[in-house]
Amino acid sequence: MQHFPVFLDLADRMVVIAGCGEFALAKLRLLLKTDAKLTVIATAPEPDLAALIQAEGVTLIQRPARPSDLTGAALAYGAHGTAAEDAAFAAMARAEGVLVNIVDNLEASQFITPAIVDRDPVTVAIGTEGAAPVLARAIKTDLEATLSPGLGALARAGKRFRPHAEALPFGRRRRDFWSEFYFETGPQVLAEVGEELLEHVLHDMLRRHLAAEDPEGRVDLVGAGPGDPELMTQRARRLLDLADVVIHDRLVPEAILELARREALFIAVGKEGFGPSTPQDEINAQMIHHAQSGALVVRLKGGDASIFGRLDEETQALTEAGVDWAVTPGITAASAAAAAIGRSLTQRGRNSDLRILTGHDIQGFADHDWHSLAAPGAVAAIYMGKRAARYWQGRLLMHGADGATPVTLVENASRPDQRIITTTLDRLTADLAQAAPSGPVLTLFGLAPARAAATIPTLLEEFA
Numbered sequence: 001m002q003h004f005p006v007f008l009d010l011a012d013r014m015v016v017i018a019g020c021g022e023f024a025l026a027k028l029r030l031l032l033k034t035d036a037k038l039t040v041i042a043t044a045p046e047p048d049l050a051a052l053i054q055a056e057g058v059t060l061i062q063r064p065a066r067p068s069d070l071t072g073a074a075l076a077y078g079a080h081g082t083a084a085e086d087a088a089f090a091a092m093a094r095a096e097g098v099l100v101n102i103v104d105n106l107e108a109s110q111f112i113t114p115a116i117v118d119r120d121p122v123t124v125a126i127g128t129e130g131a132a133p134v135l136a137r138a139i140k141t142d143l144e145a146t147l148s149p150g151l152g153a154l155a156r157a158g159k160r161f162r163p164h165a166e167a168l169p170f171g172r173r174r175r176d177f178w179s180e181f182y183f184e185t186g187p188q189v190l191a192e193v194g195e196e197l198l199e200h201v202l203h204d205m206l207r208r209h210l211a212a213e214d215p216e217g218r219v220d221l222v223g224a225g226p227g228d229p230e231l232m233t234q235r236a237r238r239l240l241d242l243a244d245v246v247i248h249d250r251l252v253p254e255a256i257l258e259l260a261r262r263e264a265l266f267i268a269v270g271k272e273g274f275g276p277s278t279p280q281d282e283i284n285a286q287m288i289h290h291a292q293s294g295a296l297v298v299r300l301k302g303g304d305a306s307i308f309g310r311l312d313e314e315t316q317a318l319t320e321a322g323v324d325w326a327v328t329p330g331i332t333a334a335s336a337a338a339a340a341i342g343r344s345l346t347q348r349g350r351n352s353d354l355r356i357l358t359g360h361d362i363q364g365f366a367d368h369d370w371h372s373l374a375a376p377g378a379v380a381a382i383y384m385g386k387r388a389a390r391y392w393q394g395r396l397l398m399h400g401a402d403g404a405t406p407v408t409l410v411e412n413a414s415r416p417d418q419r420i421i422t423t424t425l426d427r428l429t430a431d432l433a434q435a436a437p438s439g440p441v442l443t444l445f446g447l448a449p450a451r452a453a454a455t456i457p458t459l460l461e462e463f464a
C-alpha cells in the first residue's frame with residue numbers, strides 16, 4: 001500500500017486550486033462538497049469556472065501563484081493541464097510544505113483523490129494507486145447501485161443519536177442496536193414514512209434494547225475453505241463479520257482473517273508445520289469461556305471443519321458445557337486441489353468411490369485398506385501425506401499397485417503460491433524430495449492433471 005487512505009477534516013482549512021479551465025472546474029466542484037475555504041488561482045478563468053467562483057463566493061486570485069498564496073493551506077491542486085505550469089506550482093507547494101496533487105500526473109502528486117461514492121456522511125473512497133482507473137470506475141458503478149440513496153439520511157440520524165446509544169453497554173448489545181437500525185427498522189421507516197420519524201424510532205428502539213436481557217454467547221464452527229477468500233461461503237463471511245472472538249487454525253491465511261472486524265479478539269491455535277500444537281482441552285476451554293461471557297465466537301478451521309478437523313471433539317465439549325453451537329461447511333482441500341488440476345474426484349467407469357485419507361494420525365503413520373486402494377482406477381485424496389509419503393508408497397506397491405499410477409501433489413491449493421507437482425507412485429518420494437514443498441500439500445492418488453495449471457483470472461486482471 002503506497003497510498004494510505006485517510007479522511008481529512010477540511011472544515012475551515014484552506015485549499016488552493018491553480019488553473020483556468022475544465023480541470024480546475026472539476027476539482028472545484030468536488031471540493032465544494034466540503035467545508036473548506038477555497039481559493040482559485042487563475043490568471044484568466046474560463047467562463048464556466050468564473051461563473052461557479054462567483055456563484056459560490058470562492059476567493060479568486062487573478063495572477064500567477066506566489067508562495068505566500070499557499071501559506072497555511074491544507075492541500076493544493078495543480079490543475080493547469082500544462083506540464084510546465086503545473087510543475088512550477090508543484091515545486092512551490094512542496095517548498096511551502098503543502099501536500100500537492102497534480103491533475104492526471106501520479107508521479108508529481110503527493111496524494112491522489114479517490115473515486116468517491118457519496119452518501120454523506122457515508123463516503124466510500126476507492127483507490128487503485130493509479131493502476132486501474134477503469135476498475136475504480138467499475139467498482140464505483142457497482143456501489144452506486146448497491147448503496148441505497150437513503151443511506152445518507154440513516155447515517156445522519158444515526159450520527160446525531162450516538163450519544164444516547166452509549167447508554168447500551170459497549171460491544172455486542174450496542175452493535176445489535178445499530179444493525180437493527182441500519183438494516184431493518186431504519187430502511188423500513190424511511191421507505192414507509194420518511195426521514196422525520198427516524199429520531200422518534202431510535203428513541204423507541206433504545207428503550208426496547210435497554211430493557212432486553214443480555215444476549216447469550218455461542219460458537220460457530222466455520223470452514224474457511226482452502227485459502228482463497230473467494231472460496232468462502234457467504235455464511236462464513238457473515239459470521240466472521242459478526243464475531244467478537246475468532247479462534248483460528250494457523251492454516252487460515254491473513255487475507256481471510258482480515259474479513260473479521262478489527263476489534264475482534266483473534267486467537268491462533270493448532271499446529272504450525274510439525275511444531276507443537278495447542279492442546280485440544282485448551283482450545284475447548286477458550287471457546288467455552290468466551291461463549292459463556294456472551295461473545296459470538298467463530299471457531300475458524302481450514303477447509304471443511306468435518307474433515308480432519310477434530311470437529312466432534314469440540315462440539316462434544318461445547319454440548320457438555322451447555323454452549324449453543326452450529327457448523328458451517330467449507331470447501332475442503334481435496335475439492336480445491338481437484339479444481340486446480342481440472343479433474344473430477346469420481347468418474348463413471350473409473351472410480352465410484354473416493355477415499356479421503358490422512359497420512360498420519362495420533363498413533364503415527366496411518367494404516368489403511370491398502371489392498372483395495374492398490375486396485376486399478378482407485379482414487380484417494382491424501383491429507384497430511386507429505387511426511388508419510390515413503391510409507392504409503394511402500395504399502396501400496398507391496399499390495400500390488402501399478403508403479404505408473406499417476407500421483408499429483410497440490411501445494412497451497414487455491415492460494416497465490418499454488419504449485420502442482422505431477423509424478424507417479426514409483427517416482428513419488430524422489431520427486432517429492434526434489435520439489436521440497438514447504439506449504440500444505442494435498443495428494444491426489446490416481447489422478448493426473450487435465451491441464452498443467454489452472455489460473456483463475458482475478459478481477460484485476462480482467463480489468464487491466
Ligand code: SAH
Binds near residue numbers: 226305334337412
Ligand atoms: N479441514 C481441512 C484439512 C485439515 S488437515 C480441509 O478440509 O481441507 C491439514 C491438511 O489439509 C494439510 O496437511 C494438507 O494436506 C491439507 N490442506 C489444507 N489446506 C490446503 C491447501 N490450501 N492446499 C493443499 N493442501 C491443503
